[in-house]
Amino acid sequence: MGSITLENVRKSFGSADIIQGASLEIEDGSFVVFVGPSGCGKTTLLRLIAGLEDVTSGQIRIDGADVTDVPPAKRGLSMVFQSYALYPHMSVRGNIAFGLKMAGMPKGEIDRKVEGAASILNLTPYLERKPRDLSGGQRQRVAIGRAIVREPKAFLFDEPLSNLDAALRVQMRQEVTRLQKQLATTAVYVTHDQVEAMTMADRIVVLNAGRIEQYGSPLELYEHPANLFVAGFIGSPKMNLIGREVAGQFGAATIGVRPEHITVARDGEGWEGTVGVAEHLGSDTFIYVDVPQVGTLTARTVGELGIRVGERVRLRPDQRRIHRFDTEGRALAA
Amino acid sequence: MATQQTRTLGRVLIAPAVALLFVWMIVPLAMTIYFSLQYKNLLNPGEESFAGLDNFTYFLTDPAFITALINTLVLVGSVLLITIVLGTFVALLMNMPIYGRNIVRLMVIAPFFVMPTVSALVWKNLLMHPVSGLFAWLMSSVGLEPIDWFTNYPMLAVILIVAWQWLPFASLILLTALQSLDEEQKEAAEMDGAGAVSKFIYLTLPHLARPITVVILIETIFLLTVFAEIFVTTGGGPGLQTTNLAFLIYQAALLQFDVGSASAGGLVAVVIANILAFFLVRIVGRNLEA
Ligand SMILES: Nc1ncnc2c1ncn2[C@@H]1O[C@H](COP(=O)(O)OP(=O)(O)OP(=O)(O)O)[C@@H](O)[C@H]1O
Ligand SMILES: [Mg+2]
Numbered sequence: 001m002g003s004i005t006l007e008n009v010r011k012s013f014g015s016a017d018i019i020q021g022a023s024l025e026i027e028d029g030s031f032v033v034f035v036g037p038s039g040c041g042k043t044t045l046l047r048l049i050a051g052l053e054d055v056t057s058g059q060i061r062i063d064g065a066d067v068t069d070v071p072p073a074k075r076g077l078s079m080v081f082q083s084y085a086l087y088p089h090m091s092v093r094g095n096i097a098f099g100l101k102m103a104g105m106p107k108g109e110i111d112r113k114v115e116g117a118a119s120i121l122n123l124t125p126y127l128e129r130k131p132r133d134l135s136g137g138q139r140q141r142v143a144i145g146r147a148i149v150r151e152p153k154a155f156l157f158d159e160p161l162s163n164l165d166a167a168l169r170v171q172m173r174q175e176v177t178r179l180q181k182q183l184a185t186t187a188v189y190v191t192h193d194q195v196e197a198m199t200m201a202d203r204i205v206v207l208n209a210g211r212i213e214q215y216g217s218p219l220e221l222y223e224h225p226a227n228l229f230v231a232g233f234i235g236s237p238k239m240n241l242i243g244r245e246v247a248g249q250f251g252a253a254t255i256g257v258r259p260e261h262i263t264v265a266r267d268g269e270g271w272e273g274t275v276g277v278a279e280h281l282g283s284d285t286f287i288y289v290d291v292p293q294v295g296t297l298t299a300r301t302v303g304e305l306g307i308r309v310g311e312r313v314r315l316r317p318d319q320r321r322i323h324r325f326d327t328e329g330r331a332l333a334a
Numbered sequence: 335m336a337t338q339q340t341r342t343l344g345r346v347l348i349a350p351a352v353a354l355l356f357v358w359m360i361v362p363l364a365m366t367i368y369f370s371l372q373y374k375n376l377l378n379p380g381e382e383s384f385a386g387l388d389n390f391t392y393f394l395t396d397p398a399f400i401t402a403l404i405n406t407l408v409l410v411g412s413v414l415l416i417t418i419v420l421g422t423f424v425a426l427l428m429n430m431p432i433y434g435r436n437i438v439r440l441m442v443i444a445p446f447f448v449m450p451t452v453s454a455l456v457w458k459n460l461l462m463h464p465v466s467g468l469f470a471w472l473m474s475s476v477g478l479e480p481i482d483w484f485t486n487y488p489m490l491a492v493i494l495i496v497a498w499q500w501l502p503f504a505s506l507i508l509l510t511a512l513q514s515l516d517e518e519q520k521e522a523a524e525m526d527g528a529g530a531v532s533k534f535i536y537l538t539l540p541h542l543a544r545p546i547t548v549v550i551l552i553e554t555i556f557l558l559t560v561f562a563e564i565f566v567t568t569g570g571g572p573g574l575q576t577t578n579l580a581f582l583i584y585q586a587a588l589l590q591f592d593v594g595s596a597s598a599g600g601l602v603a604v605v606i607a608n609i610l611a612f613f614l615v616r617i618v619g620r621n622l623e624a
Contacts, residue, residue, distance in 0.1 A: 052521050073527035085518035089540035098536070099526035146526070 001063050002076075002153030002186035003028040004049060009058035011044055018044050020210040021058070026154075026188065026203075028063075031180055034190045035197040036207035036233070042190040043158055045207070049188060050156050051075050062153060073102075078147035079156040082163070084139050086131040092118075092142050093127045099150045117145045120179070137168050144176070154186035161196065173200060194234060198222075206230050228329035231256045237286055239323070240297045252324035252332055259286065259300040261318040264307065270316035273297065275309050289315060363604075369597035376591035389598035393586070399599075401574045402582040403606070409493060409578055410557040414550055416497040421504030421549070422542065426534075428505065429512045439509075446502040454566035457495045458484070488568045488576045495563050500556075504549045511545040512538070551614045558607050579603045 004026040011019040018041045026032050034042045047053045049060060051072035060068050067075050078099070086095050093114055100110045118124045121141040131139055140160060147155050160176070161169045177200050180187045191197055197204050198218045206213040206221065206229070213233075214226040225231035231239050239256045247255045263270075264287060273291035287299045287307060299315055307313060324332040373385045393399060428439055445453065461468050462483040470480035483491040515538065523533050561580045564570055570577035570585065577585070583603065587596030 050525060052524070072521075072525045077525070079522070079525050081518045081522060083516070083518050085516065085522040087519060087523070087537060089543075090536075098523070098528070102527040102532060146522075150526075 001028055003063055004154060004186065004188070005059075005061040005064075006049070007059040007061070009045075009048060009060060010056045011041075011048055011053060012056045018210050019048065022210075022212050024205060024212065024215060026186060029184045029186055030202040031177070031187045031189065031200060032203050032205060033197040033201035034188065034205045034207055035192065035194055036213075038192060040207045041210040042192070042207055046079075046156050046158055046188060046190050050077055050079050052079075076153040077156055078150050078152040080143045080147050080158065080160045082159045084131075084143040084160075086139060086142055086146075088131055091128050091130060092123060092134070092145075095131065095142055096123075096145045096149055099146065103150075113149050114145075117149045120148070121145050136164055137172065140164065140172060144179070148179070148183065148185075152185065154188060155180070157187065157189040159190055159192070161191075162193075169196075176200065194236065198234070204234075206233060208233075224331065225256075225323060226331050228254060228256070228325050231323055231325070231331075237298045237300065242294055242297075244293070246294055247324075250322060250324055253327040254325040254329070256323040256325065257297075257317040258321065259298040261321040262297065262299040263316045263318070264289075264299050264301050264305065265314045265316065266311075268314050268316070270314040271297070272312060272314055275307055275311050275313055278307060278309055287313070289313060291315065366597045366600050369593050370601050372594050374593040376593060385594055389594045390602070393595050393598045393602060398574055398577065398582055399602075402577045402579050405489065405574075405576065406558060406578040406580075406606075408489065409496065409560060410554055412493045413497045413500060413557055414553055416493070417500045417504040417553065418546055418549060420497075420501055421508050422546075424501065424505040425508035425512050426538075428509050442505055443502045445499055446506075448499070450499060450560075450562035451566055453499055454495055454563040457491075457498070458567045462491055484568050485572065488572060492560075492563055492567060492576050495567065496557065496560055499563075500553055503553070507545050507549050508542060511542055515541050547614075547617060550617075551611075554610060554614060555607070558603070558610070579606070 004024075006022050006024040009019060009022045010017065022045060034045060036042055044053065048055055051067070051070060055068055058068075059066055062075060062077075087098065090098065096114045096117055097110050100113060105113075114127070115124070118127055121144060123138065123141055123145055126134060126138060126142075131142065134142065140163075143160065157176075161172050164172060173196060176187075176189075189196075189200060201218055203215060203217055204221055205215050208229050214221060214230045216224075216226075221230060221234045225234060225239075228241065232241065235258055237259050239258050240262070241254055241256050243254050247253060271291045271294055273289040273294075275287055276290050276296065277288040279286040279288075283302070285301050285303070285305065285307070287301065289297050289299060291297055297315055301307075326332055370389050371385055371387075372382050373388070374382045424442060428435065428442060432438070448456075459466070462470075464470050464480050464482040464485075467480075469483075473480045481487065519537060520533060523537055528536065559580045560578060561584065564576050564578065564581050565584075568576040570581045579599070580603070583596050583599040586592050586599055
């Protein structure tokens, strides 16, 4: 069990309103990712849920019970910190066992649980080592081990993979997801990496300047961004946003087309422009085209078209996948 | 200093400093050794002669020596205990986000800047004086008999004065260590359900182990030679109750004018300090590796 409800939660540091009324319903067993640009308040929101910061106003409920004024230890959550925050003077075993020891669990049971967690995380050979004698990935797993032994109602992760190299990050990403599904424990995960967000999440919370911009499944966010911010934030390369007359033709203040929904051709219909830059990734080519009256558009083509810089090309957006936004940046119904 | 070349270069570059330090140290040491083997009394100039180990025998078999040695150890041990226990406590307090924290820190550090002679005088005449001292006034104002510190509890009085002087040092070192304790570790412990006491035992104390050993090492070196405080307050007495090794040597040299015996005592003190330092450095070394 571990559903978390935020109701109009606000947090100010002095006069700065960092979280401006967040309401959120996190279902039991789901994997929810907070994503947003740096400084938007992801960590702060997570710490509010953990109880490491006091809310300025609003209510936090876990399994329906109001925990707004409950201290962190009593909320039944466990947290994996970005710095791992392992206890440097304790062995891996000591680190994982600490929470159980504090809870006054008998020694035999602690050993059993610690060894169970260690075997799930492939840490058994390292149980007697100190954290400083472990690699980054192993430390990461100890931090996760420390979180899972306590069988919490929910895991809170604050950018746990940001200190790892790219390959290890992909591997740990899968391990964390697998583990979460296996344990069926609610997880709240903070990241600024949208690939992590898209691949791991059941549902994504897009935060911007302390506000929740949208809450939905990865595909919902991709296919139906609620506003310009989400449209620009989710997806890589970024969605092309076009204003002025062109948008007017579609009855909107701004229209958005994803690079992968633009067909590039040498002739025929569509916007005409000059190729400014072409990035060849092998599998894909990203083409940056300067279109008069419209601006620079990004198009993604699969494979190699043999298009060179300076060539004139035609860009045809997929008419069914054009996103329209009003003057306030909100999405208009299709 | 990884390659052969940088190592050699390093040695060449520090050689002058090492040579200077060596001369600096070896000349007084050699003179002390020389005098310790002579009968030499300032009252009878020109009557020096070779004494062999007589001076050492005389110094070591003097019943005052054992008393002074025990007094030294008691003084060093008590001051270490007080400064570290209280210092940890003060450091914890100073590390809290309290109003006027900077002023508090400045005031805590202040005793360290007071010369030992001055602070001993202040304690003797303004605080612990049985008639005009602040403590006496406090005690009599609640109807108690004032304590005559230097007559009845001379050692305790000296310990208090010296501890007062060294408390800032210990607090300061421990405070800087506390400030380097990772905030997230504390939060992780909090989420793990550790209360204030558990956090102190399992996180703070292990973190402080290293700075505590450093404090022990440095304080011991200075506490072995405490002199001004004793000289100003008790003069080593009553009897021998507050005579430590440094004071005993002073007595031999400047009260009895026996330079030979004082030199022998000085060497004994050096040996004792070295034995202590040897063990301390090993303990500290083990902690520094960890
Ligand atoms: N203790 C604090 N006092 C004052 N301001 C704070 C405090 N903690 C965070 N802030 C401010 O709150 C804002 C949000 O911080 P937060 O750490 O939640 O950002 P974030 O979304 O986690 O960013 P990042 O991706 O860089 O980690 C920032 O502007 C930060 O300066
Ligand atoms: Mg953050």
